[in-house]
Amino acid sequence: MLIGIDDTDSPQGMCTTYLGAVVARRLIYEHMQVREARLVRLNPNVTYKTRGNAAVALDVAGDTDRAFEISCATVEELADFACDNTNPGVVVVEQPPDPGFYRQAVRDFCEIGDAVAILDAMGARYRGYKNRRGLIGATAAVASRLPDRTYEILVYRQPVRWGTPRNVDSASLFAAQEATFPHTWDTIDEENDVVVCVPHTPDPVLFGIRGESPSWVMVARSMVASEEPAIEQIWITNQGTDAHLLDGKIGNLKEGLSYRVHGTVASVPLTGTGGHVSFTIHDGHHDVRCMAYEPTKGFRYRVRGLVPGDVVIAVGSYKKGSINLEKMKVISLANVPATRPPLCTMCNKRMTSDGKAKGYKCKKCGARAGEPEVQEVPRVLADGWYEVPPTARRHLAKPLCRGVPDIKQGYHLAPPTSMQQ
Numbered sequence: 001m002l003i004g005i006d007d008t009d010s011p012q013g014m015c016t017t018y019l020g021a022v023v024a025r026r027l028i029y030e031h032m033q034v035r036e037a038r039l040v041r042l043n044p045n046v047t048y049k050t051r052g053n054a055a056v057a058l059d060v061a062g063d064t065d066r067a068f069e070i071s072c073a074t075v076e077e078l079a080d081f082a083c084d085n086t087n088p089g090v091v092v093v094e095q096p097p098d099p100g101f102y103r104q105a106v107r108d109f110c111e112i113g114d115a116v117a118i119l120d121a122m123g124a125r126y127r128g129y130k131n132r133r134g135l136i137g138a139t140a141a142v143a144s145r146l147p148d149r150t151y152e153i154l155v156y157r158q159p160v161r162w163g164t165p166r167n168v169d170s171a172s173l174f175a176a177q178e179a180t181f182p183h184t185w186d187t188i189d190e191e192n193d194v195v196v197c198v199p200h201t202p203d204p205v206l207f208g209i210r211g212e213s214p215s216w217v218m219v220a221r222s223m224v225a226s227e228e229p230a231i232e233q234i235w236i237t238n239q240g241t242d243a244h245l246l247d248g249k250i251g252n253l254k255e256g257l258s259y260r261v262h263g264t265v266a267s268v269p270l271t272g273t274g275g276h277v278s279f280t281i282h283d284g285h286h287d288v289r290c291m292a293y294e295p296t297k298g299f300r301y302r303v304r305g306l307v308p309g310d311v312v313i314a315v316g317s318y319k320k321g322s323i324n325l326e327k328m329k330v331i332s333l334a335n336v337p338a339t340r341p342p343l344c345t346m347c348n349k350r351m352t353s354d355g356k357a358k359g360y361k362c363k364k365c366g367a368r369a370g371e372p373e374v375q376e377v378p379r380v381l382a383d384g385w386y387e388v389p390p391t392a393r394r395h396l397a398k399p400l401c402r403g404v405p406d407i408k409q410g411y412h413l414a415p416p417t418s419m420q421q
């Protein structure tokens with residue numbers, strides 16, 4: 001069977017992954033076999049989300065009625081029902097539903113009624129609490145198929161420590177990433193010299209390490225020194241896979257969806273209040289604004305290197321008329337010609353302009369020339385992929401260390417150069 005759970009936490013506490021890990025242990029205690037623990041991130045633009053729009057699914061062998069009972073009892077015990085925005089959902093299915101529902105939930109918006117219709121048609125056991133919105137994520141989790149997948153070990157705090165400052169040794173996190181990158185990523189952000197994998201919210205997570213395989217995340221995890229944890233769970237995930245992206249066309253983008261969009265830079269990038277950088281791209285018919293917000297830090301320097309005529313693929317969520325960049329590919333760079341007065345062929349001195357459209361004149365010998373000297377300005381930007389730093393990365397965004405996305409030919413695994421990271 002597959003057990004799906006979602007929407008159990010609030011900004012004040014709890015975490016659906018922790019609750020899922022507790023359910024897994026209670027099922028094992030009753031001699032059930034937990035074959036897989038899966039953590040899916042859904043559309044990052046859903047406004048109801050508490051933090052990262054996560055939902056979990058457990059692949060379990062055992063008694064379905066008992067498993068449903070234990071899952072519901074655990075949700076009733078641990079979910080933060082006091083929060084208006086916490087609307088848990090628990091689903092138990094014997095076969096996975098059509099993956100179309102998962103794909104819609106990760107790339108678009110779903111209705112509670114659509115989830116209920118799928119569950120009713122399958123004769124599934126399910127329980128939706130309060131407004132039942134959690135049934136969307138719970139159904140999506142059990143319907144998920146992960147053609148690309150990564151892993152995360154989540155280390156959870158002892159309940160007595162929840163809400164107190166976390167004690168995780170930063171130096172050990174830096175050492176863990178150094179020893180295991182690029183097989184693990186986003187433990188720390190080297191360029192910005194900050195720890196990324198330790199949350200600051202009052203939830204049960206102590207830290208999480210993301211990577212390519214269970215063994216790599218374990219290697220990194222074993223290097224981390226911290227307060228005594230309560231439990232730990234390795235999750236198989238859609239994090240870092242770009243599962244949220246659609247191929248989009250300028251002029252045809254839908255609010256709240258995430259895209260790869262091909263276009264030509266139409267305006268010089270401008271830095272506005274707060275350090276946010278914006279520019280537009282066009283496709284000959286329509287324009288769209290692209291934004292690199294202040295938290296994307298050094299990525300904005302790359303964006304500022306764009307000039308009109310550069311051809312790019314902009315990747316990110318379309319919100320309020322802008323693509324909020326997660327990464328971009330510079331496909332081709334425009335020539336940026338600069339002109340200056342030519343050298344006098346007689347005196348080897350630079351001529352001066354003789355007035356608008358009047359050509360150039362040598363002050364020394366009086367020689368004249370019609371055309372300026374044209375120089376190509378060297379570009380600071382090279383073609384290739386550029387991404388936001390780990391501090392600003394979305395859970396679903398595929399980091400370039402996992403391989404450079406090749407839009408036409410699928411993904412290949414050539415590592416990027418450090419310049420392009």
Ligand code: ATP
Pocket residue numbers: 006007008009010014015016017042043046048049050051052053054055086087104105106107108109110111133134135136137138
């Ligand atoms: P938690 O740890 O509790 O999962 P979270 O940040 O992941 O916290 P939720 O509290 O689960 O966010 O809130 C997200 C809500 O949005 C859930 O009720 C989920 O069912 C719902 N949801 C998720 N994806 C979609 C979608 N694509 N369309 C509509 N609703 C969605």
